[in-house]
Amino acid sequence: xxxxxxxxxxxxxxxxxxxxxxxxxxxxxxxxxxxxxxxxxxxxxxxxxxxxxxxxxxxxxxxxxxxxxxxxxxxxxxxxxxxxxxxxxxxxxxxxxxxxxxxxxxxxxxxxxxxxxxxxxxxxxxxxxxxxxxxxxxxxxxxxxxxxxxxxxxxxxxxxxxxxxxxxxxxxxxxxxxxxxxxxxxxxxxxxxxxxxxxx
Numbered sequence: 001x002x003x004x005x006x007x008x009x010x011x012x013x014x015x016x017x018x019x020x021x022x023x024x025x026x027x028x029x030x031x032x033x034x035x036x037x038x039x040x041x042x043x044x045x046x047x048x049x050x051x052x053x054x055x056x057x058x059x060x061x062x063x064x065x066x067x068x069x070x071x072x073x074x075x076x077x078x079x080x081x082x083x084x085x086x087x088x089x090x091x092x093x094x095x096x097x098x099x100x101x102x103x104x105x106x107x108x109x110x111x112x113x114x115x116x117x118x119x120x121x122x123x124x125x126x127x128x129x130x131x132x133x134x135x136x137x138x139x140x141x142x143x144x145x146x147x148x149x150x151x152x153x154x155x156x157x158x159x160x161x162x163x164x165x166x167x168x169x170x171x172x173x174x175x176x177x178x179x180x181x182x183x184x185x186x187x188x189x190x191x192x193x194x195x196x197x198x199x200x
Contacts, residue, residue: 003039005037005040005081015096030117036081037080039082049085061081062102063102063103065127066078066079068120071118086098106126132160
């Protein structure tokens with residue numbers, strides 16, 4: 001079955017508004033408008049399954065800046081697409097963190113004159129890239145060792161952000177032997193969400 005789309009409900013749009021207000025003051029200051037839809041894919045064989053992928057890997061959501069011409073037609077400033085399979089498998093705290101992550105991608109891009117709005121009086125937005133992205137092949141590291149670009153990237157990540165035994169989140173103590181979220185990322189060389197692994 002092809003991927004289908006439907007508008008998110010008020011529970012999602014209200015959460016977007018709240019996270020923007022509390023965590024992304026600049027976006028809220030310019031009343032940035034976000035349209036949100038769920039992407040859904042079902043099959044007779046597998047049932048409800050992953051709908052969104054990037055470079056072959058499941059992703060929980062993606063956000064895009066709306067073109068100026070489409071803004072002029074009344075569309076929102078940015079378009080958020082959420083994988084409904086991922087959303088249904090995330091607890092409330094992780095749903096909030098996912099929204100926070102996607103909004104973090106949006107940043108104001110002022111003109112050389114310092115203007116933060118475009119010809120329509122809407123916020124001038126740009127996409128902010130991730131602080132880190134770890135990808136690679138385990139087999140390449142096994143064959144090439146320290147010469148593999150994957151291994152070099154992982155060592156740089158560990159140097160910049162710490163290892164799984166030393167990386168702690170706010171309000172959380174680091175304990176040797178306990179694998180943190182970052183440890184999982186380093187081990188898996190990628191970020192996914194509960195239930196995604198092994199799905200077609």
